[in-house]
Amino acid sequence: MSDTRPPARTLAEKVWDDHLVVKGENGSPDLIYIDLHLVHEVTSPQAFDGLRAEGRPVRRLDLTIATEDHNTPTLAIDKPIADLTSRTQIDTLRNNAKEFGVRLHSLGDVEQGIVHVVGPQLGLTMPGITVVCGDSHTSTHGAFGAMAFGIGTSEVEHVLATQTLPLKPFKTMAITVEGTLRPGVTAKDIILAVIAKIGTGGGQGYVLEYRGSAIRSLSMEGRMTICNMSIEAGARAGMVAPDQITFDYLEGRPHAPAGEDWDAAVEYWKTLQTDDDAVFDAEVFLDADTLEPFVTWGTNPGQGASLSDTVPDPSTIIDPNERASAERALEYMDLKAGTPLKEIPVDAVFMGSCTNSRIEDLRAFASVIKGQKKADNVRVMVVPGSARVRIEAEAEGIDKIVEEFGAEWRFAGCSMCLGMNPDQLAPGERCASTSNRNFEGRQGKGGRTHLVSPLVAAATAIRGTLSSVSDLTTETATTETATTDAATRTETETVEV
């Protein structure tokens, strides 16, 4: 993205150029316009406080929206929040939203939920826009062909005050995934395999563009799962070029363009493809045909392997830092090298987070557990990404399937993804989780996390050990086709994704 740029451009470069307010000179950053600013309770209080101190207003209330998610309880949501810090953060957001006039969806509201589920669901996230939020998983919105990235609290204040950000151009990396996924293999397995391949620092300084036939055939939910975890590869953002699947997902959503605006938008969105002769700064390839369900064994998202593998032996790792990190990880995870991953028993299964808590994820999970009982010694928690997803799921009977399975059906929020609310692992507990971070203590002090897809989470909840759907008996795996339309879609999903 320098002055010597050839005329052919990547998707990321096109979106960047279309948001250039002031071109930086002599090494100073470009000033980039922000189309959509998502706000939540954890990273916004000091930003609003900063505005207050300087007597500055929010420049564009009509490009700003807030929701409560990180701290919200998933049980008894009508009761006051017990934890004082959590309650203070939520109350502060409510007061700030009121004082500055920001649209806020509070606990109990039908549009409340994880900020990265709410934006797309309302049709606010769309191709060719810039999206920021004080949260690293803002990369999720890149699935629409938007340039979306997480920012810090001072940048939140900056965007509130100016609707712009001074930014240095990013480098671009193509991640090409060709082929057809086998049944039981999903978007989550693609991204876990990508991170294992390039490492948690491999994407540093880059915007990733996911391309290739395997990506093109993914649903919007699948693409969101992939872009969501771009940050776990160290990247600033991840993107997928928009296509008919994107347009179909968006059309008719509350804030999607309508009428002439829709036509104009689609015409422009169709130009948002990387030009054939554009050059990426780096390229990575992955074969979808041979991909298997993936799982992490360590304490960073790059420490993963195919579920049919064994726990790796750190002594075979050449890089001394990686080896030391693997040794520490196995100790923390209480795992022995050589143990088949499928023999690892879990205490808990968490189905939720901004990576995998959309309606399609819940359908996939429900399609596997339907008519089954969970393993006795495993507690299973299902947390929809937003209040609206919860309502949709209930309309399809997913809540009943979950409860009959013996799992807990909760209210929407970040929940056990980071354990800021009471949903936490106890020390030493082991969890198969559809979230995005397996850091030490992420899901509760001393808790042990294995990152998995919703299908693997479901199969694991049934068998009590890390499992893929193919490990279930034939009878179980081919879930009977359902009575509702939705379940039929789930079935298709399970096969095609």
Place this chain on the structure above:
Amino acid sequence: MEKIDIISGVAVPLKRANVDTDQIIPAVYLKRVTKTGFEDALFAGWRNDPDFVLNQPAFQNPRVLVAGPDFGTGSSREHAVWALRDFGFQAVLAPRFGDIFRGNSGKQGLLTGQVSEHEIEKLWAAIEADPGVAVTVDLVERTAVLGDLTVPFQIDDYTRWRLLEGLDDIGLTLRDEAAITEFESRRESWRPRTLPVK
């Protein structure tokens, strides 16, 4: 952010090296939801010690901290700057600073002047000879003056200009206000709007 040119007030010697941001403000204070009011958190680990320099009667209402080498290393928390500022400090002089701390300071209106280790010791000696003495930090001249003693300090031109102009990051961007407004007038109508609520 207020413009700074000359700072004058009580100078405090902090005769320690490697004071990292965890010591400037311990992590427990990061849970707060405000950007001001961190004065009680400054050097919280040391404040219970009656001998700690900030507890001595001569050094009340200080303005300038004269610190040892590698001040402000460690975690990137902006709270370290807020705590110093809220306590009343307007400038820190030290032989070396942590990079991120130094960057954060420039953005928040806290002057960080680099003074050689030798001259820091001269400043310490002069302060100890006359506890509570005022120092004058002149950003225009890049000097710190304490009685007969004048020591030069270094600060990069860009940060100095911002402090002299009183420009925080937002203030800097708002100099391009006209360009932002012009850009907004060109934005297509299909782009998302959160209001009115639909």
